[in-house]
Amino acid sequence: NVCPHRGMKVSTLDAGNTQAHLCIYHGWAFKPNGDFIGAPAEKECMHGKIRTKAELGLQKARVAVYGGLIFATWNIDGPSFDEFLGDAKWYYDMLWCRTTKGMEVLGPPQRFMIRANWKTACEQGASDGFHAVTLHRWLAEVCPYAKKPSTEGAGEDLTPEMYGVEVWTDHGHTMRCIDQNRKIRRLTGKDPSKMTVEEKLTVLPPPGLTPEMVPDLFKNLSKEQLAVLASSPPQVGNFFPNGLFEFIYLPMADGKVMGAMALHAYVPMGPEKLMFMNWILAEKDTPPEVKAQMLRVSCQLLGTSGMVEQD
Numbered sequence: 001n002v003c004p005h006r007g008m009k010v011s012t013l014d015a016g017n018t019q020a021h022l023c024i025y026h027g028w029a030f031k032p033n034g035d036f037i038g039a040p041a042e043k044e045c046m047h048g049k050i051r052t053k054a055e056l057g058l059q060k061a062r063v064a065v066y067g068g069l070i071f072a073t074w075n076i077d078g079p080s081f082d083e084f085l086g087d088a089k090w091y092y093d094m095l096w097c098r099t100t101k102g103m104e105v106l107g108p109p110q111r112f113m114i115r116a117n118w119k120t121a122c123e124q125g126a127s128d129g130f131h132a133v134t135l136h137r138w139l140a141e142v143c144p145y146a147k148k149p150s151t152e153g154a155g156e157d158l159t160p161e162m163y164g165v166e167v168w169t170d171h172g173h174t175m176r177c178i179d180q181n182r183k184i185r186r187l188t189g190k191d192p193s194k195m196t197v198e199e200k201l202t203v204l205p206p207p208g209l210t211p212e213m214v215p216d217l218f219k220n221l222s223k224e225q226l227a228v229l230a231s232s233p234p235q236v237g238n239f240f241p242n243g244l245f246e247f248i249y250l251p252m253a254d255g256k257v258m259g260a261m262a263l264h265a266y267v268p269m270g271p272e273k274l275m276f277m278n279w280i281l282a283e284k285d286t287p288p289e290v291k292a293q294m295l296r297v298s299c300q301l302l303g304t305s306g307m308v309e310q311d
């Protein structure tokens with residue numbers, strides 16, 4: 001998104017459609033695919049005679065679409081996107097490719113600047129789960145989020161919430177897969193050891209899904225994936241290096257939980273500055289009233305307005 005003339009940002013928008021991208025500085029125009037159309041004062045050859053028009057297009061990234069997300073790289077001859085995902089794809093599919101219709105964003109992304117090197121945020125994104133016990137300790141202490149004294153790991157102890165499996169691949173992708181059986185016991189009072197995979201997924205559906213949407217999972221995931229989804233699903237993880245995602249249960253004032261699905265991107269803005277972008281997501285099939293609740297609880301706890309993220 002850099003004009004080959006004198007480096008102006010060409011498109012200032014995040015979304016939309018256009019026949020031509022027009023640079024605001026001197027008016028050079030580019031096709032949607034980045035090819036150079038021309039400059040004003042065509043007859044006088046304002047774009048110069050040093051380079052041909054074919055050489056004056058925007059620099060093109062190699063892109064791949066996965067789960068409705070667009071990934072891009074400047075490494076045109078590098079590994080394929082599938083190679084880049086590697087073994088992590090098997091787990092990612094449980095989150096990003098689990099429903100037939102797929103996901104949508106609940107509005108434009110939130111953005112804020114952080115005075116830090118982007119790699120520090122990425123390290124946290126590579127599955128630092130244990131900070132929650134200390135940094136987000138208030139989640140167990142403060143109303144309306146305080147844990148009920150009668151529950152397992154009662155009161156102020158968040159440690160049992162951390163029980164789970166850490167998955168990582170050679171490419172640097174990581175995921176925290178958190179014990180679902182414990183959650184089922186705690187949140188529904190039922191005994192998961194006597195339940196089938198389908199019963200477990202229905203009694204406490206993955207974040208963002210309703211019980212009615214569970215049969216759709218069986219159309220999109222393998223038996224083995226469904227078994228993991230019902231016992232230790234990936235809940236927080238990263239796309240190496242700078243994408244972090246959360247498919248989590250957030251507490252509500254009435255003691256129930258609401259699913260939240262969010263994607264963060266840590267965009268380098270210089271050696272000491274990063275832009276934190278936060279998209280709040282929902283499955284397209286999720287009922288509108290559930291989407292509205294997901295959006296509200298996500299804004300309360302995540303992103304620019306979120307109490308967890310303020311920590």
Ligand code: FES
Pocket residue numbers: 003004005006007008023024025026027028
């Ligand atoms: S910088 Fe874009 S037209 Fe000059």
Ligand SMILES: [Fe+2]
Pocket residue numbers: 131132136308
């Ligand atoms: Fe955190």
